[in-house]
Amino acid sequence: xxxxxxxxxxxxxxxxxxxxxxxxxxxxxxxxxxxxxxxxxxxxxxxxxxxxxxxxxxxxxxxxxxxxxxxxxxxxxxxxxxxxxxxxxxxxxxxxxxxxxxxxxxxxxxxxxxxxxxxxxxxxxxxxxxxxxxxxxxxxxxxxxxxxxxxxxxxxxxxxxxxxxxxxxxxxxxxxxxxxxxxxxxxxxxxxxxxxxxxxxxxxxxxxxxxxxxxxxxxxxxxxxxxxxxxxxxxxxxxxxxxxxxxxxxxxxxxxxxxxxxxxxxxxxxxxxxxxxxxxxxxxxxxxxxxxxxxxxxxxxx
Numbered sequence: 093x094x095x096x097x098x099x100x101x102x103x104x105x106x107x108x109x110x111x112x113x114x115x116x117x118x119x120x121x122x123x124x125x126x127x128x129x130x131x132x133x134x135x136x137x138x139x140x141x142x143x144x145x146x147x148x149x150x151x152x153x154x155x156x157x158x159x160x161x162x163x164x165x166x167x168x169x170x171x172x173x174x175x176x177x178x179x180x181x182x183x184x185x186x187x188x189x190x191x192x193x194x195x196x197x198x199x200x201x202x203x204x205x206x207x208x209x210x211x212x213x214x215x216x217x218x219x220x221x222x223x224x225x226x227x228x229x230x231x232x233x234x235x236x237x238x239x240x241x242x243x244x245x246x247x248x249x250x251x252x253x254x255x256x257x258x259x260x261x262x263x264x265x266x267x268x269x270x271x272x273x274x275x276x277x278x279x280x281x282x283x284x285x286x287x288x289x290x291x292x293x294x295x296x297x298x299x300x301x302x303x304x305x306x307x308x309x310x311x312x313x314x315x316x317x318x319x320x321x322x323x324x325x326x327x328x329x330x331x332x333x334x335x336x337x338x339x340x341x342x343x344x345x346x347x348x349x350x351x352x353x354x355x356x357x358x359x360x361x362x363x364x365x366x367x368x369x370x371x372x373x374x375x376x377x378x379x380x381x382x383x384x385x386x387x388x389x390x391x392x393x394x
Contacts, residue, residue: 103167105157106150107175111184114206115149121234122221123241124256135246135253136170136213142248142255143170147178155180170213176329179208187372196348197369197376200383209378211326215297216290217256218327219309222319223283224275232274239273262287282314302328317359325374334373336362341377344384 115132119125126133132147143161150156157174159167175181192201200207212218224240225233244257244265262270262283270280286309289295295305302324309315309323318337324330335341337359345365346355357365369376 101162101164101167102158102160103164103171104159105171107155107157107180109153109155109180110182111188112205113149113153113155113178113180113208115147115155115178116210120210121231122237122256124254126253133251133253134174134213135248135251135255136173137246137255137258138166138169141166142246143167144248144251144253145170145174147174173213177211177213179211179329182208182329182331184375187375191369191376197379197383200379204379204382207378207382209325209331209374211329214256215323215327216259216287219286219290219297219319219323220256220262220283222322222326223279223286223314225322226279226314226319236274240270240275243273259287259290263291278314282312285312286315297323297327302330321374331375332371332373334363334366334377336360336366340381344380348384 115130116125117127119127119132124134130148134145134147136143136145138161141162143159143166146158148156148158155178157171159170161167161170188201188205192198194201212221220240221233221237224236240257241254244261245254246258247254265284265287267277267280267284270283271277275283286295289308289312290297295308297305299305306320306324309320316337318335321333321335321337324333325335339356341362342356342359345362346357347353349355349357349361349365366373366376366380
């Protein structure tokens with residue numbers, strides 16, 4: 093579906109990050125964010141109206157957000173969402189002060205003080221992408237996401253940028269069509285189920301009481317702890333949530349606790365291992381993976 097953007101309003105906001113910050117050098121494998129000449133571009137929607145958001149980091153270290161929209165309110169909301177997704181306003185000084193000498197993540201904190209968990213500007217996108225990423229390698233999941241965006245997402249005819257499919261659009265799709273994009277049958281059904289819950293308003297992912305929505309989602313077949321934790325961490329800014337069932341964490345903790353590089357521990361053992369890092373377990377997990385050579389899985393970094 094294509095959308096035509098009437099740029100009636102352009103808003104610019106300059107932000108002083110609350111902690112060391114570095115704008116992502118790349119846009120991510122799902123293709124939704126693009127970086128052109130050092131400027132990040134992202135198409136989002138506010139009340140079904142398209143908004144083009146651009147982000148640049150100035151030589152002073154401050155971050156400049158610009159939004160083109162039909163009205164000022166839509167531009168303000170879109171900038172707020174991108175600020176949250178990029179983590180510009182996260183106050184991480186207490187985390188770094190507390191764990192800078194930690195034997196597990198201390199060196200990584202010194203080497204990558206700017207590291208963030210890369211979030212999504214829409215919590216439903218985080219939920220949908222988590223379902224796509226269940227139990228498969230990240231590159232294959234990203235290819236599925238790109239197919240979903242190309243077929244069911246919204247495209248700006250002026251910029252060529254696309255936004256992720258809405259809950260309403262996915263709720264109306266037959267699971268068989270989603271399977272045609274290489275999503276498994278069980279995950280196709282799960283994606284349609286969660287889309288229907290969100291589209292019908294039975295789950296409000298923007299409710300400050302996140303746990304209420306999580307409880308409802310957990311009643312749906314195909315939605316487990318890992319999916320909820322990825323939604324929380326990458327879509328709702330919950331740095332206390334760790335996707336402990338992820339294979340990367342199970343392998344990392346297994347190796348660290350047993351010395352056997354082939355060892356894998358349980359989800360509960362991972363939770364126990366990272367419990368001392370509360371309330372930043374999710375961020376500590378990102379540092380642990382980066383510091384011990386586990387690349388970009390399961391969480392994107394910037």
